[in-house]
Amino acid sequence: MPKRLTRSFFSRSVHEVAPDLIGATLLFDGVGGRLVEVEAYHQTDPASHSYGGPTARNAVMFGPPGFVYVYRSYGIHWCLNFVCEPKGTASAVLIRAIEPTTDLAVMRRRRGVTDERLLCSGPGRLCEALRITDRQYGLALDAPPFELFASSGPVEVIAGPRIGLTKAAEKPWRYGEKGSRFLSKPFPAATTVLN
DNA sequence: TGCCCGATTAACT
DNA sequence: GTTAATCGGGCAA
Numbered sequence: 001m002p003k004r005l006t007r008s009f010f011s012r013s014v015h016e017v018a019p020d021l022i023g024a025t026l027l028f029d030g031v032g033g034r035l036v037e038v039e040a041y042h043q044t045d046p047a048s049h050s051y052g053g054p055t056a057r058n059a060v061m062f063g064p065p066g067f068v069y070v071y072r073s074y075g076i077h078w079c080l081n082f083v084c085e086p087k088g089t090a091s092a093v094l095i096r097a098i099e100p101t102t103d104l105a106v107m108r109r110r111r112g113v114t115d116e117r118l119l120c121s122g123p124g125r126l127c128e129a130l131r132i133t134d135r136q137y138g139l140a141l142d143a144p145p146f147e148l149f150a151s152s153g154p155v156e157v158i159a160g161p162r163i164g165l166t167k168a169a170e171k172p173w174r175y176g177e178k179g180s181r182f183l184s185k186p187f188p189a190a191t192t193v194l195n
Numbered sequence: 196t197g198c199c200c201g202a203t204t205a206a207c208t
Numbered sequence: 209g210t211t212a213a214t215c216g217g218g219c220a221a
Contacts, residue, residue: 039202047202049217057217074203075215081202094202124203162203184203 002149006142007066014084014091016038018059019175021082021093021161023151028130032108033120034151036180037097039162039173041081043090050090059139061090068146070127070137077124080132082141096163096174097121099182100129122184160187 005024010017010029018040026032041048043061049071050061060069061083069081069092081092081120099122100107107119107129120126127133140147160170163185176183 041202049202050216055217071202072216074201074213076213077203096202109202122203162202166201 002152004142005148005150007064007140010065010082010084010141011086012084014042014089014093015173016065017082018093018173019157022157022175022177023155024151024152025101025131025147025149026095026098027102027147028132028136029145030147031103031130032098032147033101034099034177035095035097036099036182037121037184038175039094039096039175040084041092041094041173042129043179045171045173047162047165047169047171048091050092058090061092063087063138066141068136068139068141070132070134072134073124078127078133079123080127080130080136095126096123097176097180097182097184098126098129099177105125113159117181121182125184146173156193158187161193 008187021035021038024035026076044052049058054062060067064087067083071079073079080095083092083146085091095138100119108114111119111129119154120129158176160174
């Protein structure tokens, strides 16, 4: 059986946690798959929702690590984040793409598409497929209905610029599995290979 | 209270 | 390649 990740996994620098999450398996109510793309956000980072200090929306980011931050994007979509670092650092990892493994039929129904690559390739898409909304705001990642398992083998991780930002767009804090078909977008050709 | 705009997506040309 | 959809957060006034 794969090893479960507990909340202590997240009590490290967000720039260590983010690449380490690639290849891990996330399930919500038994639906999900392998994490293949994430982005790191830190309080000192102008692109982070925590940059301006605590508010009602970002409050969970200022709490202990290993909990879920969910926000509304463009008034339409939900986006899922994992809070990282010791309490007060207000950093988080945005989950951007999942390689779907279970349950494909459920995800196809929720998404209204059949193509595997359109089920969970994008932060808004994966929340629709897993049925993540603000009702999950503040839930712990190491307790039901969430399940999180470490990668079962080595993974080749690449890093590049984050997607869709106007501030701090040059920071290479997007991490993905090299060669994955399930990335929300390809990484630029000149991309750093980790490991 | 009003205004601007975004860690997106799908449906266009 | 471009753009509409859609609305709450954050800040100016």
